[in-house]
Amino acid sequence: MDFRKTLLWYNAGLTLMVLYGHKVTSTDDRFMKLAAESTEVLSNKLVTGGGVWAVDIFPFLRYLPSWFPGAGFKRSAVEWKKLIEAFVNEPYEDCKQKIKTGIATPSFTSLAFGNNENMTEQEDxxxxxxxxxxxxxxxxxxxxxxxxFVLAMVRHPEVLAKAQVEVDSVVGRSRLPDFCDRPLMPYMEAVLSECLRYATPAPLNLPHRLMEDDEYNGYFLPKGSWVVGNIWAISRDETAYPDPNSFKPERFLEPIDGETKKRLDPRNYVFGAGRRRCPGVHLVEAGLWLVIARIVATLDIRKKVVNGVEVEPEVSYDNAFLRIPSAFQFEIKPRPHVNWDLL
Ligand code: HEM
Structure with missing residues (x-):
């Protein structure tokens, strides 16, 4: 199966279950496909696809009819609006319908909806x-x-091997790692920390708007300015992380005082800061630990071998706002000694 589809199944599946109580049972799931297509539009076409839209610079272009040469943005906008509306409305309406007929699985929406049959239009x-x-x-x-994480394991087999030794010694081979094992696996914790630091999924954060005039290092920043927190720069700060472009979980195992440990913990900045800090942080932090611990326990990840020679994966990213690696070559296989019947 296509690795990217499997990944989407996990991401979208978990979120659809938590938010709408919807269970994804195949990669053909309608809500999952809507999410994939919409996030592609939002992150790759609207934000970075071709950079800037001419209509943003020359607003008069919006008066052109959509058949007019060069007014392709109008046709795209109509198409994308329809897609985004389906993405927003369909899982929500499906959940509402299930709440009304009493068959909804508990979820964020069902809890927020509660027994409120008379929700106002604004609340809805x-x-x-x-x-x-x-x-x-x-x-x-x-x-x-x-x-x-997978890319890092392909490039650093020694890290995967060390993590597998830890998981095998703590968990054994007849069950999957669970949260009760977490405090007993410091290396796995360090791998997750280094993954978050190294990956920095949202390197430029989301822009924040100043609600009042402010000053920073002698610069006057008027109310309404956009401020972009550079998460990438924090993650690559050489004084905090020597050799910052190398993937080294061991850097998080060095004996340091509690204050420094807190300062270096990437969980304190990769999810943003202040009132708008990512509200999904607890869900995703726990979920990521479970996913990587279970991958380490059950799968071998290796460089692809072509004609007896290992192929080094090419590292590149499609998009500057979300650091998702472009497709790369690797091999992934069940670990030979795992007793799948017991898991
Ligand atoms: C590795 C995974 C994730 C990373 C690195 C991440 C990172 C971020 C960052 C950097 C922001 C901007 C924070 C700021 O403005 O200071 C953000 C906002 C947000 N995140 Fe996450 N996030 C992740 C997963 C999630 C998950 C799983 C959810 C939901 C279940 C989520 C929901 C949101 C929402 C709704 C916002 C907007 C918050 C607001 O503007 O008030 N994120 N995230």
Whole structure:
């Protein structure tokens, strides 16, 4: 099966279950496909596809009819609006319908909806879009972290081998790692920390707008300015992380005082800062640990071998706002001694 599809199944599946109580049972799931197509539009076409839209610079272009040469943005906008509306409305309406007929699986929407049959139009709008913003916020970011983990394991077999020794010694081979094992696996914890630091799924954060005039290092910043927190620069700070472009989980195992440990912990910045800090942080932090611990326990990940020679995976990223690695070559196989019947 295509690795990217499997990854999407995990990301979208978890989020659809938590937010709408919807269980994804195949890669053909309608809501999952809508998410994949919409996030592609949002992150690759609207934001970075071709950079800037001419209509943003010359607003008069919006008066051109859509058949006019050069007014392709109008046709795309109509198409994308329809797609995004389906992405926002369909899982929400499906969940609402199930709540009304009493067959809804508990979820964020069903809990927020409660017994409120008489939700106002505004409340309905708020819930619909809040849920969708979590759905949008979770898919590519989580996908980026996992894909970067797999890429790191392909490039650093010694890290995977060390993590497998730890998981085997703590968990054994007849069950999957679970949260009760987490405190006993410091190396796995360091691998997750290094993955978050190294991947920095959202390197430029989301822009924040100043609510009042401010000053920073002598610069006057007027109310309304956009401020972009450079998460990437923090993650690559050589004074905090020597040799920052290398993937080295061991850097998180060095004996340091509690204050420094807190300062270096990437969980304190890769999810943003302040009131708008990522609300999915607890879900995703726990989920990522479980996913990588279970991958380490059950799968071998290796460089692809062509004609007896290992192929070094090419490292590149499609998009500057979300660091999802472009397709890379590797091999992934069940570990030979895992007793799948017991798992
Ligand atoms: C590795 C995974 C993730 C990373 C790295 C990540 C990172 C971020 C960052 C950097 C922001 C901007 C914070 C700021 O403005 O200071 C953000 C916002 C947000 N994230 Fe996440 N996120 C992840 C997963 C998730 C998940 C799983 C969910 C939902 C279940 C989620 C929902 C959101 C939402 C709704 C916002 C907007 C918050 C607001 O503007 O008030 N994210 N995330």
């Amino acid at each position: 709008f708020d819930l619909r879009w809040t849920t969708n913003s979590m759905y949008t916020g979770s898919i590519d970011t989580t996908g980026s972290a996992i894909a970067n």
